[in-house]
Amino acid sequence: MPAGHAPQPSKRSAMSNLYREIFRAPGTKGFAAAGFVARLPIAMAPIGIVTMLSQTRGEYWLAGAVAAAFTLTNAFAAPQISRLVDRFGQSQLLTPTAAVSVLAFGALMLATRLDWPAWTLFASALLAAAMPSIPAMVRARWTEIFRDRPELNTAFAFESVADELVYIAGASLSVGLSVAVFPEAGLLASTVLLAAGMAAFVLQRGTEPMARTAQTGARRSAIALRPVQLVTAALVFVGAIFATAEISTVALTRELGQPDAASLVIGVYAIGSFVVGLILGALNLKAPLQRQLLAALSVVLLTTLPLLLVGSVPGLAGAIFLSGVAISPTFITAFGLIERRVPPEVLTEGVTWVMTGIGIGMALGAFVSGLVVDTFGPRSGFWVSVTAASLALLTVALGQRNLGEARTDAMGARRVPAE
Numbered sequence: 001m002p003a004g005h006a007p008q009p010s011k012r013s014a015m016s017n018l019y020r021e022i023f024r025a026p027g028t029k030g031f032a033a034a035g036f037v038a039r040l041p042i043a044m045a046p047i048g049i050v051t052m053l054s055q056t057r058g059e060y061w062l063a064g065a066v067a068a069a070f071t072l073t074n075a076f077a078a079p080q081i082s083r084l085v086d087r088f089g090q091s092q093l094l095t096p097t098a099a100v101s102v103l104a105f106g107a108l109m110l111a112t113r114l115d116w117p118a119w120t121l122f123a124s125a126l127l128a129a130a131m132p133s134i135p136a137m138v139r140a141r142w143t144e145i146f147r148d149r150p151e152l153n154t155a156f157a158f159e160s161v162a163d164e165l166v167y168i169a170g171a172s173l174s175v176g177l178s179v180a181v182f183p184e185a186g187l188l189a190s191t192v193l194l195a196a197g198m199a200a201f202v203l204q205r206g207t208e209p210m211a212r213t214a215q216t217g218a219r220r221s222a223i224a225l226r227p228v229q230l231v232t233a234a235l236v237f238v239g240a241i242f243a244t245a246e247i248s249t250v251a252l253t254r255e256l257g258q259p260d261a262a263s264l265v266i267g268v269y270a271i272g273s274f275v276v277g278l279i280l281g282a283l284n285l286k287a288p289l290q291r292q293l294l295a296a297l298s299v300v301l302l303t304t305l306p307l308l309l310v311g312s313v314p315g316l317a318g319a320i321f322l323s324g325v326a327i328s329p330t331f332i333t334a335f336g337l338i339e340r341r342v343p344p345e346v347l348t349e350g351v352t353w354v355m356t357g358i359g360i361g362m363a364l365g366a367f368v369s370g371l372v373v374d375t376f377g378p379r380s381g382f383w384v385s386v387t388a389a390s391l392a393l394l395t396v397a398l399g400q401r402n403l404g405e406a407r408t409d410a411m412g413a414r415r416v417p418a419e
């Protein structure tokens with residue numbers, strides 16, 4: 001080897017070093033682990049409600065409607081909670097809102113078990129929607145530690161992969177428990193994880209971001225920024241793909257005589273997507289983020305098409321695996337756009353609005369696909385996925401110019417050049 005030339009690390013070791021570096025900062029392992037546990041209910045609760053009610057009440061429309069009531073209300077409540085968090089701090093808001101959500105989930109399970117009237121299901125679901133957006137809270141802590149440092153990009157990539165894994169693995173766990181143990185088991189596990197994870201997260205005060213109260217009245221809401229609007233709209237349709245795949249899978253495996261296979265089929269979403277997401281998070285791609293998002297959504301659309309042709313559980317598992325590969329790239333790129341286009345002082349709210357888009361999509365997807373499955377059969381539900389993927393791609397394609405614009409501050413002035 002020539003003198004003065006050190007051996008170059010392999011791509012695998014370089015990726016490993018990048019992820020290892022962000023966890024050397026004090027407190028990062030603790031809040032990341034607690035945050036992962038606390039956010040599992042984001043995915044577990046909606047599908048847990050669907051599986052619980054579809055088994056006990058036998059009507060997919062009711063199950064989808066109650067799940068939609070929860071996710072849609074949470075989608076609009078979470079940004080308002082995040083706005084208050086930016087002003088008063090995480091510990092002041094997370095404890096009471098999480099407590100309300102835990103108690104309401106308990107009431108929902110009790111109403112299901114005791115066969116209470118349908119309105120009690122909706123009332124409980126609406127109160128449970130007080131659950132705060134943990135992904136936004138975790139990202140705010142990473143930003144506080146690594147603001148304006150290159151490690152922040154790796155931390156954001158890690159969180160995007162964690163979000164994707166939560167949506168896939170959490171849904172699989174919830175369905176598996178409800179089918180294999182008892183109907184309320186999935187939602188019960190979700191509620192326990194919410195209580196435990198939130199308590200552990202709030203107790204870690206050392207990494208909590210400082211409350212920002214200065215000039216709060218003059219700030220624009222993050223949703224007033226065009227990039228936030230476009231990414232949020234696109235992820236509405238991505239969320240619909242999630243919910244549709246879950247409900248259609250539960251219904252189709254039951255029709256095929258293998259209902260226990262639903263959790264395994266949904267779980268294969270995570271395998272390819274998780275690996276692809278980790279690799280992508282460590283790469284330094286040169287293409288503009290808005291173009292990367294367009295490419296990722298093109299793949300999402302293409303990989304929903306095989307779902308229309310499945311006729312067996314192995315075929316369904318293969319099609320679901322294929323459709324999951326592009327999910328992590330979509331998440332990583334979407335949140336990367338938000339984190340580069342939204343000013344730091346409203347980042348928590350901006351990230352929450354994007355999570356809101358996913359929640360709205362899951363709510364609408366659950367309701368629409370439930371109606372389609374009840375009316376036309378389980379296989380027809382996947383047409384909702386194809387339609388949603390097409391609309392997501394169209395939204396980002398039409399918004400390319402706005403997604404490439406420079407960042408503005410919270411007062412509306414342009415201050416950071418675009419890539």
